[in-house]
Amino acid sequence: MNTVVTSKEEILKTSRELIRREGWSAVNIRSVAAGCGVSVGSIYNYFDSKADLVGAVVESVWCEIFHRPEDASVFRDTQACIIWLYGRMKYGSKQYPGFFALHPAGFAGEDPSDGKKRMQQAWQHMLDGLCTVLRQDANIRSDAFTEQFPVEKFADLLFSLMLSALLRQEYDPTAVLEMIRRTLY
Known part of the structure; x- marks a missing residue:
């Protein structure tokens, strides 16, 4: 598993894909990390919390x-x-x-x-x-x-x-x- 995500945009793109495939409830730190092929900690390099991730995804x-x-x-x-x-x-x-x-x-x-x-x-x-x-x-x-x-x-x-x-x-x-x-x- 990768430990470095290429970009914040890649995380948001993966989150949008999760919403498309599985619905809004699928967006959480673990599922996004799995979708990106990175560790949970890598997501926290870009987002301080689930609320921060969700807010950025909504905006995206x-x-x-x-x-x-x-x-x-x-x-x-x-x-x-x-x-x-x-x-x-x-x-x-x-x-x-x-x-x-x-x-x-x-x-x-x-x-x-x-x-x-x-x-x-x-x-x-x-x-x-x-x-x-x-x-x-x-x-x-x-x-x-x-x-x-x-x-x-x-x-x-x-x-x-x-x-x-x-x-x-x-x-x-x-x-x-x-x-x-x-x-x-």
């Missing part, structure tokens, strides 16, 4: 699912962005069954603060991205947003609908797109 999965598209025009059109996001949600659900609903359970019995913080950072990044798209979309009426109804509130609404769809495992953006059309165009 979120980043893989919602990586930037090759076509940057997705971020200039709100409807295209929503279609892309729902497509990525469907991809994530297929690649990581149960991940969206179950990964918080991976923190049970551990200090959840790091994983929760990483997840919230990923969510904030997505919210900020939605705000940017809404501000850059030339098709949106100039009076669509006001002081009482700013871009941030609409982005928060869109993000809430997205999270709700994740939990229901519904990846058809048709209703959200209709709401956008009626509200903004």
Whole structure:
């Protein structure tokens, strides 16, 4: 058995593979070490605890699912962005069954603060991205947003609908797109 892991990314890649094959509960220090072909101590060279590993894996999965598209025009059109996001949600659900609903359970019995913080950072990044798209979309009426109804509130609404769809495992953006059309165009 190797005693040196080539990289932190290799550990995260192995962890993602474990989730794909065996589900979220398969991620622990021993299973990841076995998957990497290294000793348990080698994993601890990169992660201080199971909670640290789990937090990094959560962040890694979120980043893989919602990586930037090759076509940057997705971020200039709100409807295209929503279609892309729902497509990525469907991809994530297929690649990581149960991940969206179950990964918080991976923190049970551990200090959840790091994983929760990483997840919230990923969510904030997505919210900020939605705000940017809404501000850059030339098709949106100039009076669509006001002081009482700013871009941030609409982005928060869109993000809430997205999270709700994740939990229901519904990846058809048709209703959200209709709401956008009626509200903004």
